[in-house]
Amino acid sequence: EAQLVESGGGQVQPGRSLRLSCAASGFSFSDYGMFWVRQAPGKGLEWVASISRNSGSLGYADSVKGRFIISRDNAKNTLYLQMNSLRTEDTALYYCAKTGMVGATRGAFDIWGQGTKVTVSA
Amino acid sequence: EIVLTQSPDFQSVTPKEKVTITCRASQRIGTSLHWYQQKPDQSPKLLIRYASQSFSGVPSRFSGSGSGTEFTLTIDSLEVEDAATYYCHQTSTLPLTFGGGTKVEIK
Numbered sequence: 001e002a003q004l005v006e007s008g009g010g011q012v013q014p015g016r017s018l019r020l021s022c023a024a025s026g027f028s029f030s031d032y033g034m035f036w037v038r039q040a041p042g043k044g045l046e047w048v049a050s051i052s053r054n055s056g057s058l059g060y061a062d063s064v065k066g067r068f069i070i071s072r073d074n075a076k077n078t079l080y081l082q083m084n085s086l087r088t089e090d091t092a093l094y095y096c097a098k099t100g101m102v103g104a105t106r107g108a109f110d111i112w113g114q115g116t117k118v119t120v121s122a
Numbered sequence: 123e124i125v126l127t128q129s130p131d132f133q134s135v136t137p138k139e140k141v142t143i144t145c146r147a148s149q150r151i152g153t154s155l156h157w158y159q160q161k162p163d164q165s166p167k168l169l170i171r172y173a174s175q176s177f178s179g180v181p182s183r184f185s186g187s188g189s190g191t192e193f194t195l196t197i198d199s200l201e202v203e204d205a206a207t208y209y210c211h212q213t214s215t216l217p218l219t220f221g222g223g224t225k226v227e228i229k
Contacts, residue, residue: 035218045158045166045209047218059216095165100177106213108156108171115165 002026002111004079004096009116016086020116022079022096030054030074033105036081038092039115048094049081052105059105064090086120093117124149126210128221136229141197143224145210150190154214157186157195160223161206169208170195202228 008020022034036048049070050059058070069082079096093115100110125148135141145155153173158166168177170186173193183198197204205228210221 044223045160045211045220047220050216050218059218061217100168100171106154106218108168108177108211108213109158109166110168110171110177112165112167 002098004098004111004113006094006096006113006116009094009118011119011121012086013122014086014088014120017082017084018086018118020081020083020094020096020118022081022113024077024079024098027098027111029072029077031102033099033103033107034070034072034079035097035099035109036070036079037095037097037109037112038090038118039095040089040092043092046092050105051079053103057105083118086118088120091118091120123217124151124212124215124219126212126219126221128208128210128224130224131222132225132227134227134229135200137202138199141200141204141226143195143208143210143226145188145193145195145221147191147193147212149215151212151214153189154212155186155188155193156211156213157184158209158211159204159206160209166209197226200226200228204228 051070067085071080095115097109097112099107101107157170160166207223
């Protein structure tokens with residue numbers, strides 16, 4: 001069974017950094033584009049970043065561009081999100097997700113993790 | 123940026139009633155539109171991909187239609203377990219965007 005498990009969330013002060021991880025299992029991780037999506041408390045879903053299966057194509061929301069870096073280690077079946085210069089408005093539950101089509105860098109997100117909570121507060 | 127506008131924002135529905143949720147895109151996106159269900163304290167789950175393709179394991183009472191700028195999610199004969207927030211999502215163009223969500227409550 002395909003599964004994604006996020007970790008690395010926590011409480012951090014504004015301006016500091018945090019790195020999220022997403023461990024994949026039950027599918028061929030290196031075949032799929034991967035994504036980070038966040039959800040602020042009581043709010044809707046917001047796409048954060050995308051990465052192609054070979055890391056050759058990256059995409060970022062304007063709200064995080066220049067501060068967050070998405071990466072992956074296909075040998076370790078793990079997706080990462082390096083979050084720098086954190087702001088209070090980055091407070092959210094961060095989900096990783098995979099696209100449902102082999103080789104695609106877009107498309108429906110067919111598997112989601114359970115999320116990891118990030119709180120940015122002084 | 124493609125803006126997705128869902129309507130209604132909230133719907134209170136009796137079991138077995140039919141539910142229709144609309145998602146309008148600010149630009150034409152073909153059929154690159156997907157629907158998710160999110161129950162409280164759970165991660166989103168894919169229901170419909172590419173406007174009308176039911177995802178594996180999704181009950182047949184859920185269906186989607188539309189193309190271009192107007193899309194619809196229909197729940198035939200609502201069940202109690204369908205209480206959730208529903209989101210549309212476009213993957214036609216970066217930035218990827220989601221609709222604001224439609225909360226469906228059971229009367």
